Amino acid sequence: MSENLHRILYLSHAPEAVYAMWRARLPEGCELLTLSSNDDTERLAKLAEADAVIVAPHVLRPEWVALAPRLKLVQHQGVGWQGETPIAELRARGIRLAINPSGTADVVSEHTLSLMLACLKHIPRVDAAMRRGEWLGTALRTVSRNLRGRTVGIVGMGRIGSAVAALLQPFRVRGLYVDPYQRLPEGLELALGFRRVELPELLRESEVVTLHLPATAETHHLFDDAAFAAMRRDAVLINCARGPVVDEAALARALKNGTIRSAGIDVFDPEPPRPDNPLFALDNVVLTPHVAAGTYDAMQAKVEGATANLGRFFRGEALHDEIDLTRC
Numbered sequence: 001m002s003e004n005l006h007r008i009l010y011l012s013h014a015p016e017a018v019y020a021m022w023r024a025r026l027p028e029g030c031e032l033l034t035l036s037s038n039d040d041t042e043r044l045a046k047l048a049e050a051d052a053v054i055v056a057p058h059v060l061r062p063e064w065v066a067l068a069p070r071l072k073l074v075q076h077q078g079v080g081w082q083g084e085t086p087i088a089e090l091r092a093r094g095i096r097l098a099i100n101p102s103g104t105a106d107v108v109s110e111h112t113l114s115l116m117l118a119c120l121k122h123i124p125r126v127d128a129a130m131r132r133g134e135w136l137g138t139a140l141r142t143v144s145r146n147l148r149g150r151t152v153g154i155v156g157m158g159r160i161g162s163a164v165a166a167l168l169q170p171f172r173v174r175g176l177y178v179d180p181y182q183r184l185p186e187g188l189e190l191a192l193g194f195r196r197v198e199l200p201e202l203l204r205e206s207e208v209v210t211l212h213l214p215a216t217a218e219t220h221h222l223f224d225d226a227a228f229a230a231m232r233r234d235a236v237l238i239n240c241a242r243g244p245v246v247d248e249a250a251l252a253r254a255l256k257n258g259t260i261r262s263a264g265i266d267v268f269d270p271e272p273p274r275p276d277n278p279l280f281a282l283d284n285v286v287l288t289p290h291v292a293a294g295t296y297d298a299m300q301a302k303v304e305g306a307t308a309n310l311g312r313f314f315r316g317e318a319l320h321d322e323i324d325l326t327r328c
Contacts, residue, residue, distance in 0.1 A: 008052045009052070019034045021303050025304060047064060055074060055075070071093070073313050074090060100306045102304060103298040108292045111240055152206060152209075152210065153205070154210055160241075162192075169193070207235055207236065211223070221250075240267065246269075251263060256278075
């Protein structure tokens, strides 16, 4: 390794094909450090050499910052940083932090829509039945539902929530949303067909509730026993946001007891979930392993966005999507 190169560590162990995408787009004068296995000994050894680190999805632990004397920039591959970043340690060292919205909204909103349809139409259930030799035929006609015309509640109307609202337009849903920090312009609300309400109304009225908010102290277990009890018994919950937003034990109880109809879950707490996670035993939940943003197209966009930011940093230019740690 040349001492003249800026060393950038991809903090997670990934397939060589992923590393190749990053190497192909690295700014001039930069070298990618990668891991041969998911081993913390190797990870920490290479972290000690890194000038910058790309976080995705492996979390940068607070105690590791002191072991990275050269570290100047933490660049997230995506947008999830709240609750996953050692803010105090970065701030004390003057290490900068940037996120990367490139490629996220489109792909996560598509996955959200896929989970809605899979839950409403019981797609995993009928697929599994066919593989067992069962022909359900008309057996689900009394329980399957159209997405068209449903009341959909979006909790968190940022980039991804807004993209979900836009994708839902052909389905002519009745739209409600909750976001205590921002309101869509009135014209956009009208165009999307979504009305801003308080959470109790959204829970009471929505047939589909989809979550698009960060994991913070404020949102931790926002969806608990009380929230599920306030929802419609025919409601579907979708979580493509962050695992800690939902109390998984409470969700399992709600699904088992018929408090809500079904759920589509892409994120867990912890990840990967433990083998005894009660959701695994239920047939009215669709589970995917945090893959909402995991397409080749999205990865290309993320790599391009993040490497462009790395180039700006090492050229001394202003970063895009930098997080002001003095305000955290």
